[in-house]
Amino acid sequence: MTTQTILPVDAERLSELSLRCGEPSWLKESRLKALELAAELTLPKLEKTRIDRWNVNHYGNYKETQPIASLHEAPSSITALVKDQEEGSLIIHRNSGVVFTRLAPELAEQGVIFTDLQTAVREHGDLVQRYLHKAVKPDEHSLAALHAALWNGGVFLYVPKNVVVSTPLQAVLLTDDAEASFVPHILIVADTNSSVTYVDNYVSDKTEAGLHNGAVEVFVGAGAKVRYASVHQLGEDTTDVTYRRAVVENDGAIDWIIGEMNYGNTASDTKSILKGNGSTSNAKVIAVGSGSQKLNYTTQAQHFGKNTPSNMITRAVMRDAATSIINGITKIEKGATRADGQQTEKVLMLSPKARGDANPILLIDEDDVTAGHAASVGQVNYEQVYYLMSRGISRHEAETLIIYGFLAPVVSQIPLEGLRNQLQSLVERKLGQ
Template identity: 30%
Template sequence: MTTSAMTDKLDSTETFGQPAFDRLLEKRIDPAWLTAKRKQAWEVFQSIDWPNPRDENWMRSELRGLRLSKFAPNIDESVEIAEGTPVRLLEGVDVSAGLRSVNGVVVSESLDEGLAAQGVVVGSLSRCARDHSALVERYLHSLICPKSDRFAALQAAMWSDGYFVYVPRNVRVEKPIHLHSAMGDGQVDLSHTLIVLESGAEATVLFESSSPDVTAKGLHCGGVELIQHGNSHLRYVNLQDWGKGCWHFAHQRASVGRDSQLQWTVAAMGAKFAQVDQRVELVEPGARSQVNGVMFTQDRQHLVYNTLQHHKAPHCTSDFLYKSVLQDRSRTVWRGMIKVSEGAQKTDGYQRNDNLMLSDAARADSIPGLEINADDVRCTHGSTSGRVDEELIFYAQSRGFTRSEAIRMIVTGFFQQIFDRITIQTVREALGAAIARQVRQYE
């Protein structure tokens, strides 16, 4: 396979070459199983090509501007503090645990003593790979295959650190756990998130990523794995607020067990280009997932989301709603799939994507899909894309709103359906504020 115009500059790099990988292995204090896993992933990385632009998942992507040689993995632990990096999800929140990383390396950890005594683990993934070796070995990269694509392979081989959250059987973590990933201008974040809830466990995890300022550059190539055993309840919030010069690649997976509930809220505000592959697998009967997505783009931002709701077991429910507002020349791509495996009867699957364009030059691609291999299921999907209605603006103006206020209000109303689904008030407020900041002044 020949590389194409989309990716031909990607390989012209030494920063992610063999010497860098060797140095990384040398510097790290990983258990043997992890070193072996990294080496396997590195072999994959070396043996496969960058994504083919003719591939359905990548044909609406744009990698031409990416120069890996401009970035270098953070191997030598010369962690540069990303000063002034905003934190949005902590306002008014009383947390039980927190992790903060800079350039993909955890720099601070905290955990309620009471929870620690109950066996809850919240800590650096690198450290936990040593301190809780068997546990991490069992779950790490159990949902994400390094062969998914070359970014996944790179991340599986060179991941720098990350966030490990483990909630033992029947333990309810009432207060949220806050995870913050900060990346300095021009830096690299190869972090990984691994969350495991045992049977009957319950937790709320607020994750946010950000840069010191809105124009900051950077490269994030990350992974998220959420693993829920039976009867567990996870609320996971992910606010992506990277600088508008950042490249953001992520594979995000959840596996939801018997009678468990997952509420996953994604808010995407930042990044110059993002390619996110988000999958929820309902692996045992009675599993329920709700995925909420809020995207707000501007300038030339280009966000690509490929999502999958995979019903592997009968009697599962998946509910999916993404809403995007686009301004300027920005572009979003959503390609969603509900897949129902053979035997997954009584599946109830729903997916919807609505897009609101605030400028003529914005573009939203919305591609819902169904793949059903069982005969007793209910699956529905839909999508809408349209410009903001001038009649609504006039109506609001005739009631004293300025044009700009009217557009802000219409945008807020457009997102309200998602906010109505988010059960955590502080998250609603933080997202509302983040959106309000992003709405331009319209003349």
């Protein structure tokens, strides 16, 4: 079944908006071409998920944002998330644009760029043009094309050659106006032998239906290391569709740490493309589903280079009538000798009405490789519960300990203590603890 794509804007209005924002001609043409593609392409095909029944058309309109001078003016819904960032590098994106940007002076002196993507287009156009839409390509499906046509605000992070950034850079992305478009694009470029940790948090504060159509592109240079941590906690009225891609060169490394804590329907696809020899990827994803949520998570590693290890761990906990599809895909291309692809998907169901599918997939076109997978779907192990109860722990506490132990491989890896504590609180809230 194909579904006609409803375009939220016509070419004339999109062209006028691009001109009003002072965008260069190459970006305007890129947007218009993507809009043409969106009219021709269909929605992405998700395993056992009818995304055509989701709210994937409510984009709203571009609304100019008013910058804030200090964190004291930040919206109350994100105050707790930025209270520890009085001095650190921080970007706050609200609805259709960025309202606050701060880069530590010592990083600016080393040539680090950390700003909103629309500003980067004007001030670092050649650099942005070299990478924008090269990993998440507009012709993948209609949502990717519409993202390329409509993206706004977003984040651009560039780390120069041999620069090691020891302190995490953080972004908070808030949607609290259902009539304002929320289509941020995250673009990260880590040059040769550089190192950086980037953390972002997606938050909503509204009661009307909305859509987040997001894309993340990470380019990891030779010998560079990027750790990307992201927590999504959008409300039940917000549909969240996010595509993440990393392209990793020789001896580079990407670490994904993803916490999917939304309350609405969610689809995400996180993929590492191990292009260079010796490149590595580690992906850790946790999700907690509640209510009647429909969740579809895919984690991928595609091996092109030789001696390329990848590891993917996904943990999902489903309660109430929530359903989840968890896909792990390891693709080893011909010529990727001595590649090693490992993956584990586990789903824990806390209710008779909850449903979970774990689908490990290995696609191997080379003989000299190693690969493995493990998958499980089940309920809390009551032998473990009874063992803990025999030690004087209540049933509720025993089940809670088992659930937290189930999620611990990801939660423990969050690089910011405040974000780690926040994720723990979100888990507790979603589990009704």
